Amino acid sequence: MENYNKLVERISKISKLTAEEIERKVEAKKAKLSGLISKEGAAQIVAAEMGINLDMERLKLSEIFQGMKRANVVGKIIDVLSIREYNKNGRAGKVANLRIADDSGNARVVLWDTNHIGLIEQGKIKKGDVVELVNANVRNGELHLSSFSDIKISSEQIDAVVSEKVFETGKLKDAKVGQNVRIRAIIVQAFEPRYFEVCPECKKRALEGECKTHGKVEPLKRALLNIVLDDGTSTIRSVLFGENINKLGFTDEEIFSLEKFAEKRGYLLGEERIFYGNMRNNALYNTMEFNIDNLEGIDIDALIKEIEVKV
Ligand SMILES: [Zn+2]
Numbered sequence: 001m002e003n004y005n006k007l008v009e010r011i012s013k014i015s016k017l018t019a020e021e022i023e024r025k026v027e028a029k030k031a032k033l034s035g036l037i038s039k040e041g042a043a044q045i046v047a048a049e050m051g052i053n054l055d056m057e058r059l060k061l062s063e064i065f066q067g068m069k070r071a072n073v074v075g076k077i078i079d080v081l082s083i084r085e086y087n088k089n090g091r092a093g094k095v096a097n098l099r100i101a102d103d104s105g106n107a108r109v110v111l112w113d114t115n116h117i118g119l120i121e122q123g124k125i126k127k128g129d130v131v132e133l134v135n136a137n138v139r140n141g142e143l144h145l146s147s148f149s150d151i152k153i154s155s156e157q158i159d160a161v162v163s164e165k166v167f168e169t170g171k172l173k174d175a176k177v178g179q180n181v182r183i184r185a186i187i188v189q190a191f192e193p194r195y196f197e198v199c200p201e202c203k204k205r206a207l208e209g210e211c212k213t214h215g216k217v218e219p220l221k222r223a224l225l226n227i228v229l230d231d232g233t234s235t236i237r238s239v240l241f242g243e244n245i246n247k248l249g250f251t252d253e254e255i256f257s258l259e260k261f262a263e264k265r266g267y268l269l270g271e272e273r274i275f276y277g278n279m280r281n282n283a284l285y286n287t288m289e290f291n292i293d294n295l296e297g298i299d300i301d302a303l304i305k306e307i308e309v310k311v
Pocket of ligand 1: 199200201202203204211212213214215
């Protein structure tokens with residue numbers, strides 16, 4: 001649904017027709033094709049028939065959506081996160097991560113092309129620069145640049161940027177991979193915590209006391225917890241880490257002892273919170289999973305206000 005609404009909004013903006021008019025055209029197109037097409041598909045056809053090339057249109061970062069193959073955006077680099085080497089399934093190369101922002105939101109950019117990565121390494125593209133991305137693929141809410149894509153310095157100026165993550169209040173049944181969402185939900189299942197070790201310097205995974213960047217280190221112990229959330233519309237397997245487990249009422253001692261954790265686990269079931277996080281594709285199971293960034297208790301006063309406003 002999210003994709004469809006964004007699509008209608010974009011077509012409306014470019015065509016200067018109202019969203020209602022676009023939706024009427026989409027419904028008519030769907031009916032004509034005996035309903036054998038999704039609303040999104042019908043909207044794409046409607047756009048094409050009006051001579052609108054959605055691929056060429058520049059998007060705001062809040063308008064990108066999962067599965068786009070040729071997204072064009074302009075944003076300011078607010079962070080160069082990492083450049084690292086990988087060697088997976090016999091393929092070796094480099095991958096770089098940036099975060100760009102505009103006045104509507106922000107997104108992670110993943111560079112896979114050595115020429116693009118070279119621009120970062122040589123300092124030709126750096127934090128604070130405004131860049132134009134051409135032909136980016138959108139996956140998990142990230143903009144991926146391959147050798148068919150381009151990144152270049154833009155002459156545009158962007159002053160006000162949204163650098164905090166933007167969360168949309170949503171329902172689980174409508175959630176899509178890549179979305180940052182805020183969901184009010186109840187914990188209906190909790191598994192045992194799992195433990196792993198990270199490098200004390202870069203906080204990345206350390207396997208058997210060894211960091212890929214920093215070599216032999218005295219690793220820090222970390223915990224992750226899988227839970228299942230239910231918001232009344234659907235359920236989702238979710239994962240949370242470290243201090244977010246503390247926020248559910250567990251001390252570090254209780255988190256790092258399976259016995260102590262088990263004694264208290266039952267207390268979690270039925271607990272209601274507001275969860276903030278990102279919907280990701282779990283590649284192993286090919287299912288959607290909720291990666292929790294933050295959580296907070298239910299503020300009854302604020303909820304009542306929200307309801308009053310709606311009434
Ligand atoms: Zn390290």
